[in-house]
Amino acid sequence: MNPIPLVSIVIPAFNPRFFAKALNSALVQAYGNLEIIVCDDSRGDEIEKVVRSLEEQAGITIRYVSNPQTLGVVENLKAGLGLAQGEYIKFLCDDDQLFPGCIEQQAQQLTEHADVNLVLVQRLYWDADDLQLPSRLENSPLSPVSGVFKGEDLLGICESFPANFFGGLSCALFRRLDLLELLPALTQPGHCFVASLDFALYVCLLRRGNLAVLNGVLSVERLYPERWSRQQTQLDAAEVERQWLMQMLKARSGEPAPAPGWIRYVQLAKADTLPRDWEELPLSRTLGTKQTTQNWRVGIASESFAQLYGEWLACRVLSEAQRKLLPDNLAGWSSRPKIVPVVLDEQGSSAALGITLQSLEAQLYAPELTLVLSSACTEPALDGRVFRLPLQDDWQQQVNELLPQLDGVEWFYLLRAGDRLVESALLIMAERISILPNARCFYSDEGGLREGESVEPVFKPDFNLDLLRGYPYVGRTLAFQREAFLALGGFDALHGELAPHDVIWRLVEEEGTRAVEHVAEVLLESAFALSNWLSLPELVGLNRQVVRAHLDRMGIAHEIQSGGASLINRVNYVHEGRPLVSIIIVSKDHCAALQRCVESLLEKTAYSEYELLLVDNGSESAEAKAWFGAMVQLGSDRVRVLEYPRQGNAAAVRNFAAQQAVGQYLLMLNPFAVITNGQWLDEMLQQARRPEVGVVGAKLFSPDGRVLHAGLILGLRGPAGLPFYGELMHASGYMYRLQVVHDLSAVGSDCLMVRKDVFEAVGGLDEAHFAQTLNDVDLCLRVAREHYLVVWTPYAQVALGALPTVTLEEDEQASRVQEQETFYQRWLPVVARDPAYNPNLTLDGLGGSSFSLEPGLRSGWTPFAGRHLPVIMGLPVNASAIGHYRVTQPLIELEAAGRAVGRTYYNLPSIIEVERQSPDVIVLQGRYAEQPINEIHGLKAYSNARRIYELDDYVINVPRKNGHIRNLPGSADMENLVRRGISLCDRVVVSTPSLADALSSMHHDIRVVPNMLATHMWQGLVSRRRTSAKPRVGWGGGTSHAGDLAIIADVVRELASEVDWVFFGMCPEELRPYMHEFHGVIDLGIYPAKLASLNLDLALAPLEFHIFNDCKSNLRLLEYGACGYPVICTDTRAYDGYLPCTRIKTNTTDEWLQAIRMHLSDPDASYRMGDELRETVLRDYMLRGDNLRYWENGWLAD
Template identity: 45%
Template sequence: MHLQRAGVDAEVLPNGRVEGAVRVKYALPERPLVSIIIPTKNQLPMLQRCIESILEKTSYSNYEIIIIDNNSDDPQVQSYLEQLELLLSDRLRVFSYPHAFNFSAINNAAVGQANGEYLVLLNNDTAMIQDSWLDELLHHAMRPEVGIVGAKLLYPNGLVQHAGVVLGLRGPADHPFIGASLEESGYMHRLQLDQQYSVVTAACMMIRKSVYVQARGMDEQDFKVSYNDVDLCLKVKALGYSTVWTPYSVVMHEGSVSQTQINPDKAAAKQLRFEGEQLAMYRKWRPEIGNDPAYNKNLTLSGNGFELEHRSLLSWRPLSWKPLPVVLCHPADQTGCGQYRILQPFAAMQEEQKISGAIAFELFPAFELAKLAPDVMVFQRQISAQQIDFLRLSKACTPSFKVYELDDYLPNIPIKSAHRSHMPKDVVKSLRKALTFVDRFTVSTDELASAYQGMHSVMHVVNNYLPVPLWGDLHSERNQGKKPRVGWAGGASHTGDLELIESVVKALASEVEWVFFGMCPDKLRPFVHEFHAGVPIGLYPAKLASLNLDLALAPLEQNIFNQCKSNLRLLEYGVCGFPVICTDIAPYRGSLPVTRVKNKHKDWVEAIRSHLADIDASARMGRELKAVVLKDWMLDGANLDKWREAWLPN
């Protein structure tokens, strides 16, 4: 038998609660002194119940009680403590902690006065309800490999309050099984079996005094009130000891009574302190919070505990190591800049095994970020108060490299753009705040970088490129209409741009077949030969090519917003083989073989007629443009490496 071979003095007994299960009851060859430490302040009835229940319901006799009083000002409590010391001088001592409430410091001070080889940290809102509660803790605590033992705690109504603590559950750590009945078996019978947890609560915790001292006790600086027991358990675990939870030691616990009776005026300070202690936990124990060995990674951290995680992003980790950098991207949308500057670059780099990771449209809480553990986080156009709070949280709780991404000059969206009303009035203030939480600011053009100059110390420009799967194999025909097919493509954000050529559309209606794709104002419908409504983004490239245009137009208003734009529209037209006439403006200048004009009616009309006068030469320009786009402007090869450099730290 294993126990005999290991030289362990124990007996194997039927579990009695789970069919087919057994329990190992370790012998108590010695009767060491146990110091039961109870911090308290006022609340006489509760303290009386705790002390009297220990005296009445503790079969293990070799213990002492240490009450450490934190500024009780109730005369009845003061009198009660004096009488206790007189009546139980051989078993009970009272010490004063005359300072501001600091649960860690209070317990550390009491441990310094303890004579026991073993300690029980016990809240004053507990009560013993079975005689063997201390024996059941001690027979595990005396095992040399065990550092801490926790009990099963019940609310006064008999339902479960504590049955172990899961790291990362709903925060840095929390209790599963809250509200379960005493008889419930729980997930995999965990409510009824002795087992190892990473953490148990200090509401009733046994620890060897030498281990407490070796771990340097509770942290009085970072965890004055909350998470001090979690921190202590993790420090003890780091020393090589196990933490055990047993369902056979059952104690009643009301739970946070002293902390719920708080002056409302102090509630804000309490919340601020609590948030600070949460951040301290993430800073100190983030890897452990995201990877509790006592909790299966396929179970969710957002529910009540021990429930299946349905989001593959948070559960599918086939490898225990990272062969590639893990990038977590938060796009602004799925159809516009989010498509070209997040979704497609990510998909292309993932396909080429340059990165791994995920796209996310939800803002994960800190405990799920700890589980995801991304190496890089990319935030695109995150400007709402909620999004900026998420940026702040991400910076505080994760060491990942953080990139902020923009494709537009948000402070000056054109007046006629449908998106202008969606932008907050204080967008510059929001941007400046958001950029304080990231390591790099990435934009799409040099002009955009200049416009945002001074907003971040590290800026990176990476152009827009066309994803090969969508744009790499398009075919389009020329001369498919009775008249030359001249077209424009755009959406509601291009209202002002389209108005530039309204008079041109009307003037040439008898000479060409106007083809509009995406948007067409009612006043232009009589002059338009074909109108094609917008399509899903995945169908957009093929739909654009199917228009079979003999000439494509790309007008842009002259304003700072458009000056900062990219040449994406020229690339889309060009890869379809369309010859292009465009506004002579910064984003459309460069080496692409297109015809550039000023935004004047005469110039647009003359350029269009010039193309149509030599339709073969115009088609040749379209073929040349397509060749250049396919050679230099596709999202592959060296261009894909530029994106990797834009996202990853040097």
């Protein structure tokens, strides 16, 4: 067997700030043949100390070199390369990190593919505090799947997108021989790449070989304002080096790409098959779409979490349209609750109190009155709606005495001086009160303030009984219903700071958990943040006291100890008796793991009242059969061996075992589990014996002390995912979730305890629908539906060995897909709103992350949980013209007019997001490719929304010279695709009657909604006339009109000496010499002003005679008309109608010349036609007023 190649990880170190993390990430690589070289370019000894502290425990060679003098980044790289002995080289920047499988997976590609000389991996962006930042163009995958890409093809893309979308050095793996040749050549004196050295290296390598890209997230690039690449010297160098790069790219030679903007690639799974069957990918268009749409997302340029969070908060304010409609919204509420904030000012700080009062004054929903209890107040004073009173020593009793006097007030809201409420805080609170009449208390998400900057947001779960018994996670800013509060007798002053939480417990005891509701919005921020409040020394004792009082009132026998942190309560429930537990272990052939599991269980488990059911699920190996046979021969009452030979149904075999069990409790255990803690079963059982508990899960960890299972979060990376995966065993987790018992929606079956009577009552595992997967999650959800709790405890700890890799057959994979679809159909509303999570937290979990902020979109936020208008979800194909005219802008205008609520997504939202939004209408634009059509199936399966198929072009028959034709299949295939897409929708909306006629056989409900212009973009444009000696004649449009412009090619040549030709957006190369001006493509936002600034005396709109153009709209005439340009156009069905233009009947050069000369011979008459056209367009074709009814009829009306 050939030895695996040596890989050298070269760390050119200078900044010690993150170096330990970088080095650690190199040391934990799974690859078996590594050396690590650290070239220390710093002047201190911090980097060396880190190396010395880690090299003793490292099983990898670390070569440390301290440079005698500072070399700088480039020379330090070269020095490290000179020391490296590996066949492959990984440069690891001192502030970046690698995930454990990075080197192994990259080296495999270089080893298996001789033509590949560069391997890149997907990377995350982290800030200085290891918090994930949003993905952006620079770290987006090049293709949907991992693949090998033609290097030469990529060079053309690099020329049109000079930004480095490949990644930095840390995400690349090189061949050493390539670097020895290229690195010196690129760093010669006088022409030395520094800021763009990585990109220059990639360009050189792509000239001579191919690129492999792994879409798995395997590295981290750290962004922070002080990093080396953000220094001004590097920014300046990058500008110079960009010119060098463009020269390199222009000088390339070799086989051309299939077409401009296209590249060849092969999926990695097929890359071993030679000769390769290359697929083609329009990468330039893909990158362009990502570039235009990413600006709609929050935080795409953020370099710190604080910056990201600040942007996120700034987007969570009411839009102008929402403010305008606020009175109508309030009128639709069932009640308008009167809320009184009660502000405690214990420090007597006028500045802190001013912050709170100012934020209350700015509320969109005004408080009935504000009570201020201040230590700085000497006598009562009423100032408008603010009533100030001296704060008494016992503020709890003072509030008790004041509240009965507030006749007519329904709710009060406890605040502290310094709390800064967001402007919609009371509005949101009031609306939730209105729609949740059974609520008696509200708590919300919250954030901190540090020197006025928003920090430390806390996104809480919905009411979580066991989490609250652990510690007062709900915080101190609580709203109570006054009447219910008084009925309970108010605050008990003995509980001090936690008197409000004692009230919460009494409410729950009296009315159930639904009495306490959670608002999943950051309603306030404070310098006295939740973390500061939880750190108050007195809270430790009070927390035990309050929970003890609650449990005593409930008659629950218990003991309370300190948990993982001093504040945490570890509640031990005391039960009588010792019920029998049936431990079920199902195995097939994994004899060594099973034996280790059973031996550790029998040896270590302290609780003795259990039986062990070992289920042989059709073992085939002689070793396994012999071991099971030996266990039978033991004849133990405690250990029973069952046989279940039927394969392929994990749920059925467990149901079978459960039927044989005699215990009152069932415990499902993975055969790869190893018992290391003797109390594991006691800990699970004390939770499971609580009458309100149905299922209990444990904390599973890997042999190297990493968390593998801490319960499940619904919707995380699929139907249900593992939070905290890979965290250190003793980490506290988000909101202490790894250290405290808490309730979840589901736990996994690797270690799951369930009461047998509950298991039987719900019908056991659903073996008919979830034979292999999701049966444990489904069980938990059915148990929860019967009002039992699913509890996860960190105190039941079980090790889990490495599980064998399973390769699924095609039919098995199909079965799993079907099980997932069935699961969503059954549970999607629950999955989309996991009460143990928070809708503001990410479900994507890129790189395994959980409990991190979901940045989301810049627009579309609403504070309201209720609904008064139809919700339209728009899915435009892009953020440029076609998406703007047909989806985005009509949605904006309908929302501004108070006729609908709009949500725009440029990428298909997950089915969970669709469920959360629950739109009434989904507008699907341009769905005529295989993948977009298949996406409609998911929407149809999981959403009841009306599906609108939006189409603006007759894509079934595209002119041969159209620039987009390469992107499209043949006419017959395209017709089938369009038919399929349309058949999955409830209605078709098109832009012209001609297009409706052409598609009439495909759907019974086709509606015509003409294109119109957005007022804010097209009204009031100014263009001048007679600005030059020659008339300015021109054309403006997109880049796909080669055939249309060919019609007037001879006209352009003929009139080149008589007019100044001005083209905008596109100009065929053969016509460039005749142009007076050519203006390239620009962003849509500035397009109208740019078009008007051309100051044309005459505008042309040629179209080929073709059904595709007959079905087009008159948009070009509208745009010209808004600028006041006189227009000559081809007389096609697209330009039918009453718009005043000169129409060309034949498209001959002579007719075009005659028409142009006619206009130029009488410019005043021509300009009058332009004025008339502008008047008609601004009167009849603006997207406002009654014209919005076209869109209402298209999208909303039945």
